[in-house]
Amino acid sequence: MNRLTQWVDGAATAPDPDAAVRDVLDPATGGAIGQVELADAQTVDRAVTSAHDAWRQWRTASLATRTRVLFSFRNLLLEHRDEIAGLITAENGKELSDAKAEITRGLDVVELACGIGSLLKGERSLSVSTGVDVSSVHQPLGVVGVISPFNFPAMVPLWFVPIAIACGNAVVLKPSEKVPAASMRMAELWQQAGLPDGALTVVNGEQEAVEALIDHDDVASISFVGSTPVARAVYARAAVRGKRVQALGGAKNHLVVLPDADVDLAADAAVSAAFGAAGQRCMAISVAVAVGEVGDRFVEAVAQRARSLRVGDGRRGNDLGPLITREHRDRVASLVEAGVAAGARAVVDGREVNPDGDPDGFWFGPTVLDHVEPAMSAYAEEIFGPVLCVVRAETAQQALDLVNASPYGNGAAVFTRDGSAAAAFERTVEAGMVGVNVPIPVPVAPYSFGGWKDSLFGDSRAYGAEGVRFFTRSKVVTSRWPTSHDAGLELGFPQAD
Numbered sequence: 001m002n003r004l005t006q007w008v009d010g011a012a013t014a015p016d017p018d019a020a021v022r023d024v025l026d027p028a029t030g031g032a033i034g035q036v037e038l039a040d041a042q043t044v045d046r047a048v049t050s051a052h053d054a055w056r057q058w059r060t061a062s063l064a065t066r067t068r069v070l071f072s073f074r075n076l077l078l079e080h081r082d083e084i085a086g087l088i089t090a091e092n093g094k095e096l097s098d099a100k101a102e103i104t105r106g107l108d109v110v111e112l113a114c115g116i117g118s119l120l121k122g123e124r125s126l127s128v129s130t131g132v133d134v135s136s137v138h139q140p141l142g143v144v145g146v147i148s149p150f151n152f153p154a155m156v157p158l159w160f161v162p163i164a165i166a167c168g169n170a171v172v173l174k175p176s177e178k179v180p181a182a183s184m185r186m187a188e189l190w191q192q193a194g195l196p197d198g199a200l201t202v203v204n205g206e207q208e209a210v211e212a213l214i215d216h217d218d219v220a221s222i223s224f225v226g227s228t229p230v231a232r233a234v235y236a237r238a239a240v241r242g243k244r245v246q247a248l249g250g251a252k253n254h255l256v257v258l259p260d261a262d263v264d265l266a267a268d269a270a271v272s273a274a275f276g277a278a279g280q281r282c283m284a285i286s287v288a289v290a291v292g293e294v295g296d297r298f299v300e301a302v303a304q305r306a307r308s309l310r311v312g313d314g315r316r317g318n319d320l321g322p323l324i325t326r327e328h329r330d331r332v333a334s335l336v337e338a339g340v341a342a343g344a345r346a347v348v349d350g351r352e353v354n355p356d357g358d359p360d361g362f363w364f365g366p367t368v369l370d371h372v373e374p375a376m377s378a379y380a381e382e383i384f385g386p387v388l389c390v391v392r393a394e395t396a397q398q399a400l401d402l403v404n405a406s407p408y409g410n411g412a413a414v415f416t417r418d419g420s421a422a423a424a425f426e427r428t429v430e431a432g433m434v435g436v437n438v439p440i441p442v443p444v445a446p447y448s449f450g451g452w453k454d455s456l457f458g459d460s461r462a463y464g465a466e467g468v469r470f471f472t473r474s475k476v477v478t479s480r481w482p483t484s485h486d487a488g489l490e491l492g493f494p495q496a497d
């Protein structure tokens, strides 16, 4: 069985007979396809020390050198996209074309980072005072930690690693222990692209490895993506140690369908965004709020489409793959059960699924729960499965109030033909990423990705200008070059003249 170790000093470490290990599962069969070693604090310390040594060199690499490495990595990633997509589908279960699409979205960030020469330009002002100039530059932080979730094994690491590397940092990446292969393969490609040994380290592990990374004195910052309870804990632990931290959490994204919306367009969007990747996307639509008389027509159109989706092995061209683990599948089922018991109507019920795949896979079919109420656990909790909750509202204002009362604020979308209604939604909705007739408004690379409220702890979002700012610290230099000794003693506080 394939055994994944750690990636340190530009190579996979030899198997460690004393290391703790866990099985890596194929969710479409329920069987183990490999094992991954789980780093303890000592292993993390060795990895960080190697990264810190590498950083001393990499921080001085010219922008031209860094750019060449990024371009090479970009080309290698493109060349190996299908192969990496295969690794993602084997461990995560998502449909192959979806796995390719996440790599393509990650490539967008690599391409942004290829322009690091422009992104890192500083500022300079002449004569801010007589004979005095000021400049500001952006320098790397040092060793930066990146911790990623199971649902985007390639894209989430690619939100951070290329920009951090381009800014002159060394990265220690801790991928999800459920999907380690894509990160290990991308580490090989970085090395092939010419990145010096140690400038990217991959540490496989679980909570112990994450905590050791946060606590390590030589780790300057933490970029985390995962569930809200862990994001909150990671933020608190890192902040108390004085680290720079961005911790992106879970979500409950609402799609509001106003009475004038094109019902077919809204139903297509809701079904694609709720059931793509079996609902295991942080930008999945998990709640549709149908306003007024559009409700019944919308639910009917959604149900018709949901029933047509094929559930099965992601390698066989199905629409939805399995859920990540048996426990997660059972949790999704119990939330659906609780919703039905509390009075929601299962218009489409994914508990009775007939998958195109191994009977031991972690299957759950598309589920549409109508007449969901905010007090139900199916509404309040992040289900992270192929379950669309439909809530009925009487007015657009009621729908907006509902969205804004959610503790999460990742994405929100409105479907309407009315420009002023859309503008009002856009201005007042409390979410970091908003779609107007767009169900999954993931920002393109030059903009930054991140939510509000319990969907992001910290003040920096991922990639774009905020990503560059996160991975650099600014230095302001005030200088003068007097032609003679013309200053004299002056003990007063300096003022411009």
Ligand code: NAD
Binding pocket: 147, 148, 149, 150, 151, 152, 156, 174, 175, 176, 177, 205, 206, 207, 210, 211, 225, 226, 227, 228, 230, 231, 233, 234, 248, 249, 250, 251, 281, 282, 382, 384, 410, 451, 455
């Ligand atoms: P998770 O929180 O269980 O794990 C995320 C990472 O944290 C993994 O690397 C894991 O090993 C580590 N981890 C788990 N428990 C830990 C603990 N107690 N202490 C320290 N580290 C710990 O999340 P997941 O199940 O892998 O991913 C799904 C979640 O991620 C969903 O809630 C989803 O909404 C969220 N997510 C958010 C975004 C976003 O951009 N906001 C993007 C993708 C996923």
